[in-house]
Amino acid sequence: MEQMAKPLTKNIRPDRAFATLADYESTGGxxxxxxxxxxxxxxxxxxxxxxxGLRGRGGAxxxxxxxxxxxxxxxxSFQTRYLVVNxxxxxxxxxxxxxxxxxxxxxxxxxxxxxxxAIQAHVAYIFLRGEYHLAALRLENALLEAGSKGYLxxxxxxxxxxxxxxxxxxxxxxxxxxxxALLNALEGKRANPRAKPPFPxxxxxxxxPTVINNVxxxxxxxxxxxxxxxxxxxxxLGADQGTKLFxxxxxxxxxxxxxxxxxxxxxxxxxxxxxxxxxxxxLRGFLPGGASTDFMLPEHLDVVMDFDAIAKAGSRMGTGTLxxxxxLTCPVQMVLNLEEFFAQESCGWCTPCxxxxxxxxxxxKDIIAGQGRMEDLDALSGLTRMLGPGNTFCALAPGAxxxxxxxxxxxxxxxxxxxxxxxxxxxxx
Amino acid sequence: MNxxxxxxxxxxxSPAEIQEINAEFSHYEDKTAVSIEALxxxxxxxxxxxxxxxxxxxxxxxxxxxxxxxxxxxxxxxxRQPVGKTVxxxxxSVTCWMLGAEQVRERLCRHLNVELGEMSADGEYTILPxxxxxxxxxxxxxxxxxxxxxxxxxDAVNEILRR
Ligand SMILES: Cc1cc2nc3c(=O)[nH]c(=O)nc-3n(C[C@H](O)[C@H](O)[C@H](O)COP(=O)(O)O)c2cc1C
Ligand code: SF4
Ligand code: FES
Numbered sequence: 399m400e401q402m403a404k405p406l407t408k409n410i411r412p413d414r415a416f417a418t419l420a421d422y423e424s425t426g427g428x429x430x431x432x433x434x435x436x437x438x439x440x441x442x443x444x445x446x447x448x449x450x451g452l453r454g455r456g457g458a459x460x461x462x463x464x465x466x467x468x469x470x471x472x473x474x475s476f477q478t479r480y481l482v483v484n485x486x487x488x489x490x491x492x493x494x495x496x497x498x499x500x501x502x503x504x505x506x507x508x509x510x511x512x513x514x515x516a517i518q519a520h521v522a523y524i525f526l527r528g529e530y531h532l533a534a535l536r537l538e539n540a541l542l543e544a545g546s547k548g549y550l551x552x553x554x555x556x557x558x559x560x561x562x563x564x565x566x567x568x569x570x571x572x573x574x575x576x577x578x579a580l581l582n583a584l585e586g587k588r589a590n591p592r593a594k595p596p597f598p599x600x601x602x603x604x605x606x607p608t609v610i611n612n613v614x615x616x617x618x619x620x621x622x623x624x625x626x627x628x629x630x631x632x633x634x635l636g637a638d639q640g641t642k643l644f645x646x647x648x649x650x651x652x653x654x655x656x657x658x659x660x661x662x663x664x665x666x667x668x669x670x671x672x673x674x675x676x677x678x679x680x681l682r683g684f685l686p687g688g689a690s691t692d693f694m695l696p697e698h699l700d701v702v703m704d705f706d707a708i709a710k711a712g713s714r715m716g717t718g719t720l721x722x723x724x725x726l727t728c729p730v731q732m733v734l735n736l737e738e739f740f741a742q743e744s745c746g747w748c749t750p751c752x753x754x755x756x757x758x759x760x761x762x763k764d765i766i767a768g769q770g771r772m773e774d775l776d777a778l779s780g781l782t783r784m785l786g787p788g789n790t791f792c793a794l795a796p797g798a799x800x801x802x803x804x805x806x807x808x809x810x811x812x813x814x815x816x817x818x819x820x821x822x823x824x825x826x827x
Numbered sequence: 828m829n830x831x832x833x834x835x836x837x838x839x840x841s842p843a844e845i846q847e848i849n850a851e852f853s854h855y856e857d858k859t860a861v862s863i864e865a866l867x868x869x870x871x872x873x874x875x876x877x878x879x880x881x882x883x884x885x886x887x888x889x890x891x892x893x894x895x896x897x898x899x900x901x902x903x904x905x906x907r908q909p910v911g912k913t914v915x916x917x918x919x920s921v922t923c924w925m926l927g928a929e930q931v932r933e934r935l936c937r938h939l940n941v942e943l944g945e946m947s948a949d950g951e952y953t954i955l956p957x958x959x960x961x962x963x964x965x966x967x968x969x970x971x972x973x974x975x976x977x978x979x980x981x982d983a984v985n986e987i988l989r990r
Contacts, residue, residue, distance in 0.1 A: 490920035490959040528867075528904045529916075529960060531973040564854045569863050569902035572958060586855075586862035586888075588897050604856045647922040647963035654964045689921055689959075719963070727925055735924045739958060745901075 405621040407657040410501040419543040422504040430623030443516035451639030456612030459705040480608040481522040486575035490689035491721040494643040495613040499533035503540035509616030572743035577610040591792040636661025646672035648722030665699040679724040687716020690797030692804035729809040734762040740798035751795035839883035875906040911953040916970040920959035923967040
């Protein structure tokens with residue numbers, strides 16, 4: 399029962415370092431692939447995943463089956479297609495894909511092979527962040543195991559379908575996780591994002607149709623194929639489908655990561671799974687899904703972890719890993735830490751982001767140093783608009799503005815205290 | 828017409844490095860795509876990427892040195908200056924910052940008597956900051972060489988530097 403309720407983590411057990419091929423097969427591993435490749439047409443597989451209601455776990459929540467169905471499959475000239483796995487996990491506060499990569503590598507490989515079959519790609523790249531050394535070892539080993547069992551390579555399971563999976567390890571830069579920057583990085587170029595259109599689905603890696611999916615997204619796929627659409631649609635509690643890895647970090651009693659149904663209330667994650675706040679600390683707010691999501695408040699605890707529900711509460715589910723702000727941590731300094739990250743990781747391609755992020759950092763530092771003026775808060779608000787959606791080349795800058803704009807709204811008195819506190823000191827001198 | 832008469836110079840590289848880089852070519856459409864792998868291979872052998880090596884790798888990949896330099900400097904994990912035998916990366920992203928990353932940095936630097944990015948006098952260590960290592964539920968976190976170390980306490984810092 400437990401196994402069926404937690405498909406993504408059923409093979410991840412405290413008593414073993416990781417699931418071997420035999421471990422993976424013993425719980426139905428590679429059965430989804432067998433079904434897909436021997437009983438279904440590529441278009442059917444796309445339809446299954448679409449009907450299951452799987453939405454991308456990389457942050458944007460785009461329908462996975464729909465994405466696959468937009469790849470040109472007919473024209474002769476489009477014979478080469480690529481599948482690229484986004485395993486660049488670098489969003490601060492996010493620690494979900496590493497678990498899947500290190501502890502159950504075959505689950506990802508099976509997802510990749512099924513996805514590649516669905517779009518008829520014969521080469522797939524795993525774009526892995528350079529710091530994930532253990533994940534790289536486990537994947538390399540799993541690739542050999544899968545090849546020797548006929549799940550990978552030429553004529554997979556006697557179906558006539560061929561696939562080669564290549565592991566690419568990056569060298570550390572957050573922007574590489576943006577899908578078009580990732581394509582440039584894979585081509586060995588500077589990882590600046592590309593203009594869209596054309597979209598990668600039509601013209602991606604080396605100009606060929608390319609699907610880019612997150613690690614966790616692909617890990618859902620084998621189970622949909624193996625256990626069926628109806629089963630998958632029975633897992634969740636709310637409007638979205640399936641289970642998801644949710645996490646919490648910060649000053650909670652029991653920080654961690656748990657596979658839970660989509661639609662789980664945030665309160666349950668923080669109070670039950672994470673055990674509530676550490677003694678002596680109160681909950682002040684939280685970022686629901688990594689550094690580039692808007693703050694939410696204790697009053698939002700009953701919102702559920704669904705893409706649309708979180709959006710309605712003014713934020714984004716992002717990666718689903720909560721970053722907890724306690725009452726003894728200064729939200730202004732926390733935002734400074736986040737903006738320093740974004741300023742450092744900006745690729746510098748477009749002016750608003752290249753200039754605006756360092757300016758944001760300078761203003762925040764001045765405020766914290768007691769040298770801020772009330773006008774600086776207006777300047778910060780102005781920046782959140784200037785770097786907002788539509789004004790920059792990619793979503794890094796708008797993402798950077800999300801925690802800032804919500805902090806200005808919810809924690810304004812903390813900003814003002816630095817400024818007026820300073821005035822009080824000046825007056826008393 | 829090619830006005831370059833100089834032969835591309837791979838001589839800065841060892842046969843092992845050249846062989847490993849050549850082996851990567853089959854995985855990609857063209858040689859340019861091997862840039863990162865090639866730089867990482869050189870770094871694995873030498874600890875860092877010198878100007879001389881950069882020129883040699885560019886020659887091997889048939890791209891300009893400027894283009895390869897643009898790629899090399901883009902990434903946090905390609906070192907263009909010598910580093911200690913073991914690089915200790917401490918995470919300075921949000922959760923680790925909240926739970927004591929600065930204390931970890933101070934302790935590491937004080938023990939080794941170095942600034943960030945400097946090599947320790949015995950050539951053993953360099954301390955560098957790094958972004959979120961994907962282990963925020965065990966903050967603060969450091970990476971010692973290739974190994975992730977979690978829940979870093981003062982004792983853990985002492986232990987890392989003693990071995
Ligand atoms: C700055 C930036 C960084 C990103 N980093 C990642 C990442 O590390 N992993 C990831 O899966 N998606 C990341 N994304 C989202 C990808 O662009 C893309 O939407 C995703 O990989 C699509 O996969 P999915 O549909 O399976 O979610 C990032 C986006 C931006 C703008
Ligand atoms: S928004 Fe920032 S990261 Fe994105 S392209 Fe522009 S400069 Fe680069
Ligand atoms: S913030 Fe340090 S590991 Fe994520």
